[in-house]
Amino acid sequence: MNKQLLLGAEAIALGALDAGISGVYAYPGTPSTEITEYIQKKHAGQVQAVRSSWSVNEKTAYEAALGMSYAGKRSLACMKHVGLNVAADAFINSAITGVNGGLVVAVADDPSMHSSQNEQDSRVYGKFAMLPVLEPSSQQDLYHATREAFDLSESVRLPVLLRLTTRLAHSRAGVERSAPRMQNPLHALYAPERFVLIPQNARRQYNLLLGMQNKLEQLSEQSWLNRLITGSGSKGVIAFGIAFNYVMEVRQTFELDFPVLQIGQYPLPRKKVESLFNACDTVLVAEEGYPVYEELLRGFFGGDNIKGRMDGTLPRAGELNTDSIARGLGIEPKGVIPVPDLVVGRPPALCKGCGHRDLYDALTFVMSLLSEHHVFSDIGCYTLGALEPFNAIHTCVDMGASITMAKGAADAGLRPAVAVIGDSTFTHSGMTGLLDAVNDRSPLTVIIADNDTTAMTGGQQSSATGSKLFEICRGLGVEELHLRTIIPLKSHLEENMTVLREEIAYEGVSVVIAQRECIETASRKKRNKVANT
Amino acid sequence: MQINIILAGVGGQGILTIAAVIGRAALLSDLTIRQTEVHGMSQRGGAVQSHLRISNRPIYSDLIALGTAHLILSVEPHEALRYLPFLAPESSVITSIDPFINIEDYPAIEDILAELHRTNRPVLVNASELAREAGHARTSNMVMLGAASPYLGIAAEQLESAIGELFHAKGPDIVDVNIRAFRKGQQLSQTQATET
DSSP states (O other): OOEEEEEHHHHHHHHHHHTTEEEEEEOOOTTTHHHHHHHHHHTTTOSSOOBOOOOSSHHHHHHHHHHHHHTTOEEEEEEEHHHHHHHHHHHHHHHHHOOSSOEEEEEEEOTTOSSSSOOOOHHHHHHHHTOOEEOOSSHHHHHHHHHHHHHHHHHHTSOEEEEEEHHHHTEEEEEEOOOOOOOOOOOOOOOHHHHOOOHHHHHHHHHHHHHHHHHHHHHHHHOTTSEEEOOOSSEEEEEETTHHHHHHHHHHHTTOOOOEEEEOEESOOHHHHHHHHHHOSEEEEEOSSSOHHHHHHHOSSOOTTEESTTTTSSOSSSOOOHHHHHHHTTOOOOOOOOOOTTOOOOOOOOOTTOHHHHHHHHHHHHHHTSSOOOEEEOSSGGGGGGSTTTOOOOEEOSTTHHHHHHHHHHHTTOSSOEEEEEHHHIIIIIHHHHHHHHHHTOOEEEEEEEOSSBTTTTOBOOSSOHHHHHHHHHHTTOOGGGEEEEOOOGGGHHHHHHHHHHHHHSSSEEEEEEEOOOHHHHHHHHHHHHHHO | OEEEEEEEEETTSOHHHHHHHHHHHHHHTTOEEEEEOOOSGGGTTSEEEEEEEEESSOOOOSSOOTTOEEEEEESSHHHHHHTGGGEEEEEEEEEEOOOOOOSTTOOOHHHHHHHHHTSSSOEEEOHHHHHHHHTOGGGHHHHHHHHHGGGSSSOHHHHHHHHHHHHGGGOHHHHHHHHHHHHHHHHHHHHHHHHO
């Protein structure tokens, strides 16, 4: 057996390792987390070490990856789609500087929002930055495409965006490896004309990037990731990324023979697209995510011969699947067994015994006695406090927004203004907002729910917990008198409520660190300890 | 040959262990496999499912189309019902009858069982009891895998080798108890099949 059963995310990891990366830089985020985790596990103790611990956020991750590339080595950055918003400044500008060692950024989008706030399409970022984007459709193709992405990056001296979506990231298939490649030697280049983006350099570099676009399109025309499957009939399909799988499933199941143009590399190969359109009267555009290329192909006025997400042939929102593609091709679904009426929803919930439960019990009681009881929160397990029976938090927008939104509300006169944020989210994007609040003396209370891990994504190492968090807050200028620690346990309920009540009443910046290890992490540690003895 | 299986349960109940065993065994048998997993937010005590597809030719879609599953294999009776639209009309549900109650409006178990009996020849498994008989309460997922084993298109020996590989690191006792649990489920399934 020479195949390994790998998640799509893991196929990227293995492809990157075999491409000779010297480092991976990432912040955990569903559905991208398993890329980095695989590299961490696989590469512990290897001869050619691969740097792989977690970064504070996606921006620091991407910039470090760019620095490794500057030094001549190959590097991989990984993030979820909304993580690219955080790294966008570095990402867009790295298209202007270009790279030295191969730089690939793997971005996992989450259409249908299984674990995300939106379903933004990272291909738009690729287009925006004018960089090559790869979007393979199978685990095996992900492996090969990742390896080749590093060669591509070095040959065009640009970063390459590798886009995938939840179903491919989190689906396993057998993957075959090819021989691994050695890492690049250290060969940092002095190239200030490229890397110092003062206007005179940036203008020249930008023109070079514009001049590369034809070359990038030619590469797309030749790419094995873009291929035309010939067929018969007047209807054709252009299938992007994972949508190709659903289209081919329908074609196979219903024994159809329509032509299919598979797209897995951008910019769009004009000649290949033209050849499909020349052979067909109507073309169904199947894209996972936004109708990015459907819109482009339709143009502003025309496009009667184009079907897709924009005219309702396919659903405008959410993931595609075999059923939605079949309907889009005019195949009516057979009757299915309905879900019995008695079936009820089973939403995710905070674990039994989780410290966040005890924190919310204390906080909700304290807040219930106040006339205004808004709690600004953030992204992590504690976001589940928005659901029954807690109903404890009232906002969750983006990483770090709890503190800054509470600050703005406090500035507007809202009393009290309370923020709840986790340890990992605090270091990701909360610290800077806290400094704003300290500088402005905005009256707000920040509760850092410190469970010693990045829990929601499965328990990754958090950048600062425990005493380190305390020191960060003190260093940012939070007064020690109003920098308190509580232990969220049932037996501490009374004293925790007292601390919260006092700090919420304080007319200045106060921070309460609620410290108790995630029970999942704790029991995992215990199990590993037993297994190792 | 093509087999589509919906694996169902609640986050933390171990359906991914079942999937891992089947996946390994499929590779050992030189079959093609696709198997989706749920990671992230829904894992926290929420409903989770895995689409598992096994074939001797290439598989395109990671997801199973509605009405085309050959089997729903559930480690929880209520969760088995949630995915009925995926089941092909002539196919069956194999489920544990041990309820996992972490929601307030969990329906009465009698009503759930009545619904299950309305489906086509369901295989209902007292998984926790069989797991205890096998020697460990936490092996009920291997009981369920055993109960499904006659329908997977994979030889039982390959499944047992995969169990051996998967639990190897935890020592021979753990491997043995899981194999025993697997066989308990297999026996039950075979008995039910001869009765009908």
